[in-house]
Amino acid sequence: MDVSYLIESLNDAQREAVCASPGHYLVLAGAGSGKTRVLTHRIGWLNQVERVPTWAILAVTFTNKAAGEMRARLDNLIPGGTQGLTVGTFHGIAHRLLRRHWREAGLPESFQILDADDQQRMVKRVVAGLGLDEARFPPRQAAWQINSWKDEGKRPENIEAGQHPVTRTLVQIYQAYEDACRRAGLVDFAELLLRAHELWLKQPAVLEHYQQRWRYLLIDEFQDTNALQYAWIRVLAGRTGQTFVVGDDDQAIYGWRGAKVENVQQFLRDFPGARTIKLEQNYRSTSTILKAANSVIERNGHRLGKQLWTAGEEGERIAVYAAYNEQDEARFVIERIREYVAEHGDAKDCAILYRSNAQSRNFEEQLIQHDVPYRVYGGLRFFERAEIKDALSYLRLTANRHDDAAFERAVNTPPRGIGDRTLDVLRRRARGEGSSMWEATLSELTGGTELAGRAKNAVKAFLTMIDEMARAFQPLSPRERGWGEGANLPNATTPNLLAPPEPSPPAPLPGGEGSSALSLAEQIDHAITQTGLRDFYEKDSRGNAESRVENLDELVNVASRFELTPDDIEAGLSELSAFLSHAALEAGEGQGESWDNCVQLMTLHSAKGLEFPLVFLVGLEEGLFPSQRSVEDEGRLEEERRLAYVGITRARQRLFITHAESRRMHGTEMLSRPSRFLGEVPPSLLDEVRPRVQVSRPLYAGRFAEPAPSLQEDLPVKLGQRVSHPSFGEGVIVSAEGSGAHTRLQVNFESAGSKWLVAAYAKLTPL
Numbered sequence: 129m130d131v132s133y134l135i136e137s138l139n140d141a142q143r144e145a146v147c148a149s150p151g152h153y154l155v156l157a158g159a160g161s162g163k164t165r166v167l168t169h170r171i172g173w174l175n176q177v178e179r180v181p182t183w184a185i186l187a188v189t190f191t192n193k194a195a196g197e198m199r200a201r202l203d204n205l206i207p208g209g210t211q212g213l214t215v216g217t218f219h220g221i222a223h224r225l226l227r228r229h230w231r232e233a234g235l236p237e238s239f240q241i242l243d244a245d246d247q248q249r250m251v252k253r254v255v256a257g258l259g260l261d262e263a264r265f266p267p268r269q270a271a272w273q274i275n276s277w278k279d280e281g282k283r284p285e286n287i288e289a290g291q292h293p294v295t296r297t298l299v300q301i302y303q304a305y306e307d308a309c310r311r312a313g314l315v316d317f318a319e320l321l322l323r324a325h326e327l328w329l330k331q332p333a334v335l336e337h338y339q340q341r342w343r344y345l346l347i348d349e350f351q352d353t354n355a356l357q358y359a360w361i362r363v364l365a366g367r368t369g370q371t372f373v374v375g376d377d378d379q380a381i382y383g384w385r386g387a388k389v390e391n392v393q394q395f396l397r398d399f400p401g402a403r404t405i406k407l408e409q410n411y412r413s414t415s416t417i418l419k420a421a422n423s424v425i426e427r428n429g430h431r432l433g434k435q436l437w438t439a440g441e442e443g444e445r446i447a448v449y450a451a452y453n454e455q456d457e458a459r460f461v462i463e464r465i466r467e468y469v470a471e472h473g474d475a476k477d478c479a480i481l482y483r484s485n486a487q488s489r490n491f492e493e494q495l496i497q498h499d500v501p502y503r504v505y506g507g508l509r510f511f512e513r514a515e516i517k518d519a520l521s522y523l524r525l526t527a528n529r530h531d532d533a534a535f536e537r538a539v540n541t542p543p544r545g546i547g548d549r550t551l552d553v554l555r556r557r558a559r560g561e562g563s564s565m566w567e568a569t570l571s572e573l574t575g576g577t578e579l580a581g582r583a584k585n586a587v588k589a590f591l592t593m594i595d596e597m598a599r600a601f602q603p604l605s606p607r608e609r610g611w612g613e614g615a616n617l618p619n620a621t622t623p624n625l626l627a628p629p630e631p632s633p634p635a636p637l638p639g640g641e642g643s644s645a646l647s648l649a650e651q652i653d654h655a656i657t658q659t660g661l662r663d664f665y666e667k668d669s670r671g672n673a674e675s676r677v678e679n680l681d682e683l684v685n686v687a688s689r690f691e692l693t694p695d696d697i698e699a700g701l702s703e704l705s706a707f708l709s710h711a712a713l714e715a716g717e718g719q720g721e722s723w724d725n726c727v728q729l730m731t732l733h734s735a736k737g738l739e740f741p742l743v744f745l746v747g748l749e750e751g752l753f754p755s756q757r758s759v760e761d762e763g764r765l766e767e768e769r770r771l772a773y774v775g776i777t778r779a780r781q782r783l784f785i786t787h788a789e790s791r792r793m794h795g796t797e798m799l800s801r802p803s804r805f806l807g808e809v810p811p812s813l814l815d816e817v818r819p820r821v822q823v824s825r826p827l828y829a830g831r832f833a834e835p836a837p838s839l840q841e842d843l844p845v846k847l848g849q850r851v852s853h854p855s856f857g858e859g860v861i862v863s864a865e866g867s868g869a870h871t872r873l874q875v876n877f878e879s880a881g882s883k884w885l886v887a888a889y890a891k892l893t894p895l
């Protein structure tokens with residue numbers, strides 16, 4: 129068989145990796161050197177040449193979108209198709225395992241996933257329930273702490289709190305939160321991984337089954353795995369599994385979320401005979417872009433050190449634009465994009481990358497104004513919108529009455545006269561009885577005396593409504609589904625683990641675990657209408673009522689297009705369960721499903737692994753990128769610099785960098801200096817798009833070397849002058865730019881540090 133298509137488009141080092149003999153491999157290489165391509169071709173090679181069946185291969189990617197793209201590429205590399213091959217994120221794969229082995233994992237069959245926002249609400253309720261002060265134990269931080277413990281594989285009982293009172297209280301919150309999740313059948317993101325890991329450790333038969341099945345483990349973006357993910361891979365690989373991991377230490381950008389770049393070196397110690405293969409040729413970017421990226425990342429210490437070169441053309445210089453403010457910045461970017469599209473470029477070639485989600489709005493406004501199609505990847509996430517979560521909470525309750533997060537959400541949206549006092553009574557009862565809110569409500573209704581008649585009627589009506597809805601959704605019996613009585617149905621949730629691994633995935637269950645009388649879209653439509661949610665949002669007088677109703681309609685549309693994947697079927701999921709899990713797991717990735725011809729907007733974090741002909745890196749300002757929190761901490765600053773490296777290396781042909789001199793942030797106008805990262809790019813690679821009107825001093829190395837202007841005569845101050853300011857104290861004016869009322873002054877204050885001030889408002893007194 130001719131397999132040359134698998135290797136002919138590769139260089140020698142890439143070919144070495146793709147065709148390597150059995151063993152463990154670490155492909156360590158810089159951005160755009162073909163790591164993902166090598167990993168994909170390696171899978172093709174294993175299957176086509178080594179005759180490894182697809183079901184024996186597990187490939188882990190960083191996002192669901194990357195998994196989709198990898199599968200699409202593999203469809204072209206594996207003539208027999210990718211059926212049986214597992215490609216997904218750690219979370220997605222862990223989720224499927226838990227669905228399949230819910231019993232062994234100690235979960236209820238109908239467990240639901242708690243997204244980050246719901247998790248925080250749940251922690252908030254727990255903190256209140258423990259009678260703790262929210263100001264001292266902010267739910268957001270407590271949730272973060274719980275997640276970090278989980279990422280390290282720790283349960284409350286494994287944490288050494290010692291004498292530290294704050295830690296002890298946090299452990300108490302963790303414990304209470306865990307109890308609440310267990311009662312409600314809820315699993316948060318970190319829990320997915322931890323449970324699946326515990327499943328490996330506590331159920332040797334399950335582990336053995338998967339060790340025998342997935343003999344080939346391939347992991348992309350390995351530098352951003354956390355401790356638990358790494359442990360997961362180690363356990364799963366066991367003594368016989370073969371691992372192939374690819375990564376770049378210079379692109380480790382999730383340290384703040386617990387990722388451990390040390391795993392790269394740890395891998396070489398833990399996997400016997402592991403070999404490192406380095407790729408050094410970049411195929412993505414022009415040499416100008418690559419040089420810029422290299423000179424930025426060189427400033428970091430603690431690097432594993434890799435060379436990266438390109439045979440590509442020099443390309444144009446990097447355009448830098450100093451905007452007056454964020455609107456001017458957006459205007460500039462959208463103008464460039466419109467020019468590009470007018471010259472027959474595709475809108476989808478253009479990406480706007482920013483440090484924080486909040487920056488997207490200005491660009492969106494201008495894009496809308498000019499009718500340029502765009503897509504925000506991440507950011508405003510469909511499944512995270514309040515009205516969508518409201519609708520889904522009803523469905524979740526019909527699937528599992530003990531889902532407290534859903535209960536709390538649904539119970540009074542739309543308002544049905546169930547007040548806080550009533551809910552407090554129920555919450556207290558639930559805590560006292562160690563039961564779910566649903567059970568507590570039932571017991572209050574039958575034997576309780578705390579609620580008045582009206583309140584009782586209101587909660588009773590709510591329970592009845594949910595029960596009736598559940599009945600309407602009820603799965604048909606097997607006979608109604610058309611299967612003969614006593615048919616030998618495959619039971620996907622309890623496979624025979626002791627049997628040798630199946631040569632192919634188990635036969636799909638027709639319609640999953642429970643086909644309903646109503647289609648999924650009908651169920652959702654029913655839930656939205658019968659609960660009064662649609663009416664509520666139609667009459668809603670708060671802004672955006674129209675778009676909320678449209679979103680609810682869109683949810684019905686999304687549901688009608690929803691199809692179970694082969695993996696869902698293999699895991700025995702019902703349509704509703706699969707859809708709800710999809711909503712929770714994909715929420716974080718936003719609307720990135722379809723890649724129509726539109727401009728791509730996303731954070732630098734979500735741009736990892738992607739590439740675009742035209743890239744706009746925006747908001748390169750001190751305090752924004754690098755972020756304020758990182759500038760005082762060397763470790764964090766290095767992570768920000770890696771993020772800059774990721775950003776620059778997304779560009780194939782052209783890179784634009786912009787920064788605004790003044791920007792509204794958190795409601796106030798701030799003056800800002802260009803990011804230090806911009807100063808780290810050799811000036812010879814940069815091309816300033818518009819010289820500034822007046823600049824007194826080079827702001828970043830070697831550029832803008834214009835003579836220092838004298839300040840406007842009507843201003844009572846000069847460069848070098850000592851001044852006093854009512855809030856900042858005394859200092860010296862070190863630079864100025866702009867003119868007239870727009871003149872901005874930079875003053876080095878003795879105690880308050882360096883500040884930019886608008887001269888017209890500066891309240892400076894010459895000394």
Ligand code: ATP
Pocket residue numbers: 137138139142157158159160161162163164165166376379410411412736737738739
């Ligand atoms: P990142 O670090 O950003 O994830 P990567 O190392 O995974 O990058 P890829 O995305 O696999 O790199 O490849 C970068 C680009 O170079 C892609 O467009 C890919 O198709 C192309 N490429 C990789 N290797 C070759 C090659 N040998 N010949 C031609 N093009 C190649």
Ligand code: MG
Pocket residue numbers: 163164165348737
């Ligand atoms: Mg890649």
